[in-house]
Amino acid sequence: MTSKPILLDTVRPAPEQPLIRPGVDRASIGTLVRKFYFGVRSDERLGPIFAREITGDWEPHLEKMTDFWCSVILKSGDYHGRPVPAHLKLKGVTEADFEIWLALFRETASELFAPEIAVVFVERAERIATSLKLAMFFRLGSSTVALSE
Numbered sequence: 001m002t003s004k005p006i007l008l009d010t011v012r013p014a015p016e017q018p019l020i021r022p023g024v025d026r027a028s029i030g031t032l033v034r035k036f037y038f039g040v041r042s043d044e045r046l047g048p049i050f051a052r053e054i055t056g057d058w059e060p061h062l063e064k065m066t067d068f069w070c071s072v073i074l075k076s077g078d079y080h081g082r083p084v085p086a087h088l089k090l091k092g093v094t095e096a097d098f099e100i101w102l103a104l105f106r107e108t109a110s111e112l113f114a115p116e117i118a119v120v121f122v123e124r125a126e127r128i129a130t131s132l133k134l135a136m137f138f139r140l141g142s143s144t145v146a147l148s149e
Ligand code: HEM
Pocket: 046, 049, 050, 053, 054, 061, 064, 065, 068, 080, 081, 082, 083, 086, 087, 090, 093, 097, 098, 099, 101, 124, 125, 126, 128, 129, 132
C-alpha cells in the first residue's frame, strides 16, 4: 500500500462563506445590533458592565458592532478591531454572563430573521464567544499541563 502525501488543503477547514440571502444586508444587521444592545442595556447583569465602559454616546459602539457583524456574516471586511484585548480588560465578567449574552442574541436573531438565517448568526456568535471565553478564563499554567513526553 502506498501512502499518499497529506495535502494541507485536505486538513484545513474550509473558510466560512458569506451568507448571501435576500434581506440580509447592512440595514437588517444594523437593526439586529440596535435591538440586541437595547436588550443588553436593560439586562440586570450585562447592563452595568456595558454602562461602566460606554459612558457617553452609544452610536460609535453600535456602528462598530454593525461593522463587526457585517464582516462576520457578509464577509464585508468592514471591521478592523481586536475583540480579545477589548474583553480581556473587562472586570467582573463571568462565564455565566456569556450564557446571558448568547440567550439574548439568540432571542433577537430569531425575532428578526427566518430560522435558517438566525441559526447562522447564532452559530457564529457561539463560536466567537467560545474563543473569547478561552482567552478570558483559561490559562495554561505549567502546574496544570505537562506538554512534554
Ligand atoms: C458576557 C459577554 C460579553 C460582554 C460583557 C461584552 C462586553 C463588551 C464591552 C463592554 C465592550 C466594549 C465596548 C466599547 O468600549 O466599545 C465590548 C466590545 C466588543 N464586543 Fe463584547 N462582550 C461580550 C461578549 C461578546 C461576544 C460573544 C462577541 C462576539 C460574538 C462580542 C463582540 C465584541 C466586539 C467585536 C467588540 C468591539 C471590540 C473592539 O474592536 O473594540 N462580545 N464587549
